[in-house]
């Protein structure tokens with residue numbers, strides 16, 4: 467889907483016109499993938515911005531803004547643009563300075579864009595996905611806990627392969643052949659009433675939606691466990707679903723053309739999705755304090 471432009475982008479503390487948010491082709495980030503970023507939907511803003519700071523810390527990028535300043539920047543840019551459905555893309559990168567691999571001489575630039583972006587994984591009744599022939603990042607190579615631009619070269623391989631072969635998304639295994647995550651989503655499995663998701667040591671991103679689902683499941687009294695999962699557990703699961711800011715809670719209908727359960731979104735997936743969308747859309751009480759209020763002139767509420 468082409469990007470829909472909006473009025474303003476936040477750059478290093480100031481709102482600038484969308485068209486002026488450009489960088490030089492010789493910027494460090496263009497050559498070496500040196501960026502960290504976030505994807506947000508007005509939901510769990512501080513947790514996302516803390517992950518941005520954590521990703522930057524892993525790469526020794528000193529961001530000259532506090533958590534509070536970054537969160538305020540997000541609110542400012544949303545108030546300036548007032549779009550719905552509201553997607554926010556903060557990014558910190560190493561800019562124009564020196565061309566060597568060493569990042570030290572290239573300045574840190576921080577941008578926060580905000581534009582309308584709807585559902586990422588479409589499909590009535592669930593997505594058809596495959597196991598990718600590409601593994602997720604091996605430990606101690608590219609750090610999986612950093613949401614870095616460079617990691618998404620691996621995601622692109624996973625996603626392109628899936629699309630080329632007629633699937634909506636791919637699930638990658640880790641370097642040891644255990645279930646890791648989708649190209650841009652965490653994976654959950656339900657079997658015999660128990661909810662499973664791989665732990666972070668299986669090269670999965672610490673998804674904020676993953677955490678929301680774990681919290682909701684515990685709150686609903688559903689048994690949930692973080693443990694390594696063999697590939698074949700996906701085939702014999704009762705339910706499988708993706709979570710992510712873009713994907714939200716998306717049921718999976720088949721894996722490698724093996725139909726999951728009865729091929730329809732399962733009861734536990736529906737229960738969790740109902741709670742998740744209820745809170746995100748302001749239809750249920752924000753019992754966990756996950757929403758940040760913004761002033762907006764958008765025709766519809768600016769929520770998830």
Ligand SMILES: Cc1ncc(COP(=O)(O)O)c(C=O)c1O
Pocket residue numbers: 505621647648649650651652670671672673674675676709710711712
């Ligand atoms: C590789 C990967 N895994 C998982 C996720 C889900 O994370 P979140 O729920 O924080 O959006 C994303 C999306 O950011 C992702 O890119």
